[in-house]
Amino acid sequence: MAINQVPDQASVKKAKNIPFDVEAVHIQEPEEEHEGIMVFDYAKRSQWLRAAVLGANDGLLSTASLMMGVGAVKKDVKTMILTGIAGLVAGACSMAIGELVSVYSQYDIEMAQMKREGRTRNMGAAELDAEKGKLPNPWQAAGASAVSFAVGALVPLLGAAFVRDYALRIGVVVVVVSFALLGFGGLSALLGKAPVVKSSLRVLIGGWMAMGVTFGLTKLVGSAGL
Numbered sequence: 295m296a297i298n299q300v301p302d303q304a305s306v307k308k309a310k311n312i313p314f315d316v317e318a319v320h321i322q323e324p325e326e327e328h329e330g331i332m333v334f335d336y337a338k339r340s341q342w343l344r345a346a347v348l349g350a351n352d353g354l355l356s357t358a359s360l361m362m363g364v365g366a367v368k369k370d371v372k373t374m375i376l377t378g379i380a381g382l383v384a385g386a387c388s389m390a391i392g393e394l395v396s397v398y399s400q401y402d403i404e405m406a407q408m409k410r411e412g413r414t415r416n417m418g419a420a421e422l423d424a425e426k427g428k429l430p431n432p433w434q435a436a437g438a439s440a441v442s443f444a445v446g447a448l449v450p451l452l453g454a455a456f457v458r459d460y461a462l463r464i465g466v467v468v469v470v471v472s473f474a475l476l477g478f479g480g481l482s483a484l485l486g487k488a489p490v491v492k493s494s495l496r497v498l499i500g501g502w503m504a505m506g507v508t509f510g511l512t513k514l515v516g517s518a519g520l
Contacts, residue, residue: 347485349389349439351478353446355501357381358471361450362464363508367516369460375451382447390440397432404429449474468505475501 357378364377453470457463479497483490 346438346442347478347482349442350446351475351482351497352389353382353385353443354449354471354474354478355446355504356385357447358450358467358501359504359508361454361467362505363512365460365464365467366509366513371454371458371463374454374463378447378451378454382444382451385447386440386443389443390436393439394432394436397430397435401429401432446474446478471501471505472498 360381361374361378365374368374450467450471453467454463457466475498476494479494480490482488482497483493
């Protein structure tokens with residue numbers, strides 16, 4: 295059983311002689327400014343650019359994989375290009391609608407929360423519009439997703455459009471898509487202040503895997519005569 299011990303006089307005197315600066319003790323809080331320099335919240339910037347960066351990367355990789363898959367069984371350039379165009383249009387529409395629904399849901403939740411807290415009762419029309427303006431815009435998010443997806447999808451399309459030879463065309467698509475994947479990976483890392491090399495390689499290896507699996511499985515299915 296533990297027994298409480300009374301400190302001796304030497305310990306008490308030693309404790310009394312320890313200087314204690316009350317002003318030096320404080321709780322470190324998040325600061326917006328450090329030594330005259332405004333500290334930027336990179337997490338918030340990454341969230342705002344999420345739709346554009348992910349849309350471009352999805353457009354690049356999904357369209358390239360689709361073209362590689364069809365190119366595994368159809369070697370003519372026309373079929374490959376038409377496949378890429380169909381993937382661009384379908385993907386851009388899908389991204390836009392998905393982002394519109396998602397951000398509209400977030401917008402409705404935020405507005406409902408404001409009404410439950412009673413923040414909108416004493417607001418005038420101008421104040422209410424200002425508060426709404428601070429919320430994410432669903433149409434802007436949808437437009438950014440669609441445009442960025444289309445921009446990403448144009449990379450493999452332009453790479454394959456002017457090459458007639460089948461083997462060379464496949465090689466050109468892989469090369470241009472690889473460089474684009476490295477670029478998107480590096481851009482997203484810079485925006486989020488993440489390690490550039492690690493992020494770029496992660497995106498590149500994932501892209502190679504997606505294109506390789508799509509090409510291989512489609513080639514296998516085509517060889518089986520289905």
